[in-house]
Amino acid sequence: xxxxxxxxxxxxxxxxxxxxxxxxxxxxxxxxxxxxxxxxxxxxxxxxxxxxxxxxxxxxxxxxxxxxxxxxxxxxxxxxxxxxxxxxxxxxxxxxxxxxxxxxxxxxxxxxxxxxxxxxxxxxxxxxxxxxxxxxxxxxxxxxxxxxxxxxxxxxxxxxxxxxxxxxxxxxxxxxxxxxxxxxxxxxxxxxxxxxxxxxxxxxxxxxxxxxxxxxxxxxxxxxxxxxxxxxxxxxxxxxxxxxxxxxxxxxxxxxxxxxxxxxxxxxxxxxxxxxxxxxxxxxxxxxxxxxxxxxxxxxxxxxxxxxxxxxxxxxxxxxxxxxxxxxxxxxxxxxxxxxxxxxxxxxxxxxxxxxxxxxxxxxxxxxxxxxxxxxxxxx
Ligand SMILES: [Zn+2]
Numbered sequence: 001x002x003x004x005x006x007x008x009x010x011x012x013x014x015x016x017x018x019x020x021x022x023x024x025x026x027x028x029x030x031x032x033x034x035x036x037x038x039x040x041x042x043x044x045x046x047x048x049x050x051x052x053x054x055x056x057x058x059x060x061x062x063x064x065x066x067x068x069x070x071x072x073x074x075x076x077x078x079x080x081x082x083x084x085x086x087x088x089x090x091x092x093x094x095x096x097x098x099x100x101x102x103x104x105x106x107x108x109x110x111x112x113x114x115x116x117x118x119x120x121x122x123x124x125x126x127x128x129x130x131x132x133x134x135x136x137x138x139x140x141x142x143x144x145x146x147x148x149x150x151x152x153x154x155x156x157x158x159x160x161x162x163x164x165x166x167x168x169x170x171x172x173x174x175x176x177x178x179x180x181x182x183x184x185x186x187x188x189x190x191x192x193x194x195x196x197x198x199x200x201x202x203x204x205x206x207x208x209x210x211x212x213x214x215x216x217x218x219x220x221x222x223x224x225x226x227x228x229x230x231x232x233x234x235x236x237x238x239x240x241x242x243x244x245x246x247x248x249x250x251x252x253x254x255x256x257x258x259x260x261x262x263x264x265x266x267x268x269x270x271x272x273x274x275x276x277x278x279x280x281x282x283x284x285x286x287x288x289x290x291x292x293x294x295x296x297x298x299x300x301x302x303x304x305x306x307x308x309x310x311x312x313x314x315x316x317x318x319x320x321x322x323x324x325x326x327x328x329x330x331x332x333x334x335x336x337x338x339x340x341x342x343x344x345x346x347x348x349x350x351x352x353x354x355x356x357x358x359x360x361x362x363x364x365x366x367x368x369x370x371x372x373x374x375x376x377x378x379x380x
Contacts, residue, residue, distance in 0.1 A: 029063040030346065031056065031169075033223075036185045038071030045072075045193070045215070048202040052219030056227065059335065061344045064168035067176055068226060069183040070219075072195035080198060080322060081218045083225040084182060085163040085189045088174040089250060092120050095160040098170040099254075099342060107339040110284040115257060116270060120145040120157035123252070123273040124264035127236055127243040127300065136242025138300065140274045142267050143246065152247035156273075159250045164188035166228030166254055170342040189226030191219070199324075210325045217328025221317050224334070225307060228341045229318050231256050233306035237275035237297035254341040255307075259294055260287040275300040282309075282333075284340060292333050295320050309333075 033053035037046050049070050075082060090098075096115045103112050115121075125131075125143040130153060133139040145157025164174045165188050176186035183190050193200075193215070201212035208214045232251025236244065256271055261280055264272035265287040272280055275297040281290040292315045295304035304311050308320035316334035339345050 029061070030058060031060050031062050032065045033057055034065060034067045036067070036069045036183070036187065038069060038184065040195075041071045044202050045200075046070075048215045049191075049219050052216050052223055055216075055220055055330070056223055059330075059343075059346055060169075060338070061346045062169045062342075064165070066165045066168065066189070066226070067185070067187045068189045068191060068223065069179075069185060069187045070191045071193075073192040074196075075192060075194045079194060080213060081191065081193045081222050083189060083191045083222040084179055085165070085226045085230065086174070086177045086179060086187065087161050087163050088167055088172070089159045089161050090167070090172065092118075092158050092160055095162070095170070095254070098172065102170050102342055102344070104344050105339055107284065107336055111258065111340040114270075114284055114286060120154060121252070121257070121270035122157065122268075123271050124261065124267055124269050125156075125236075125246075126274045126276060127239070128246050128249060129242050129244070130246045131243075138276060140263065140276075142269055143273075147246070150247065153245070156246055156249040156252055159252070161232060161251055161253055163226055163228050163230060163253075165226050166342055169228070169344075170254075189223075191222040191226070193218070204327055208325050208327045213322055213324055214326060214328045217317065217326075218322060220330065221322075221328060224318055224338075227338060227343065228254055229307065229337060231259065231294065231306040233259070233273055233275055233297060236273065237299045237301060237306060255337065258282055258284055258337075258340055262287060275306070277301055280306070280310075282337065291336065292316075 035050060035053060096117065099112050099115060103109055122142065122144045124140050126138055126140045127136060129135045131137040131139070132141050143157065145154045147153040164176065167174045176188055178186055179190050199212040200215040201208045202215045204214055204216045230253050232253050233256065235251040236249065252273065256273060259271050259280055260283050261272040261278050263278065277296055280294040280296050281287050282292040282294055283290045293310035293313065295306055295308040295310050296302045297306050298304060302311070304320040309315035309318050311320045316331035317328050318334055322328055335345055
């Protein structure tokens, strides 16, 4: 049986517009991860977590510092690990400007081209009390974000909610927080592994032992959430009936900008923010070309948090489940998504990216092993 990897999205602690810092200077560097460990985290676990952070550090060229606290805790049944992120909001206009200023790749160019040069985005939406099909109705409607009677209802269209790390990658300087006491040292994110109930394999260089879970792979996954692989649809999906008001729903993330369905595209909206079982695609051009699928929601969707790829398609390390004995591999699709939301992918250069090169070789070995042996997932 596969176990869930969850993303706990913590409400924003700073409801203010972020200062616009402009683009990062020309001297590019890899991100720095400041790691803090809560007591009880073993040295071997600390080493494994640092290895996961090193992977991301070597994958990006964004001159930012990310502060993470990690440890173990009592998690929900069947939950391997979870991440909580400090988040902040920016106006859509500011976000788009930062995306334009930060664009360095073809993926970035496509991503920016999708973002309308307006004060907000339109979306396909449901489960709000404002739903014209009935308060809390599952039937989608088009939310243009042009409510002149209740302007506050436009907040979800005109604000973007970013994890602190994602905000940093785009040139913002959001405040750290103690995350309601979870982080003894002010942090950008907090990651917990289940303290009991699972056997971990802390060393992935020789494969993952049967019956054990890939600790480093899971740490890469959880850091991935902190870096911005999150969807605000989870907030909508888990809201108590009859759902939130549009005015209280300011949850669209950078990744959500690239979430669409055939219906949301046909309705000519920027993105699909509905909870429900309809297929949600990852696309840079509003579903003209689809690159992958997202999970559709724990409550109203496919049973998996929307902050993941669709399960069981083998899309990448941001899949929502992991099986014992499975070596979790980062895919080109994973990296493309991070590229799209504002991270700059590292291009290994001779003599300058030793750590990165080592990791890339490791990943190739992972993929090859996977192709030869197949993932021991089915029925596991
Ligand atoms: Zn996850």
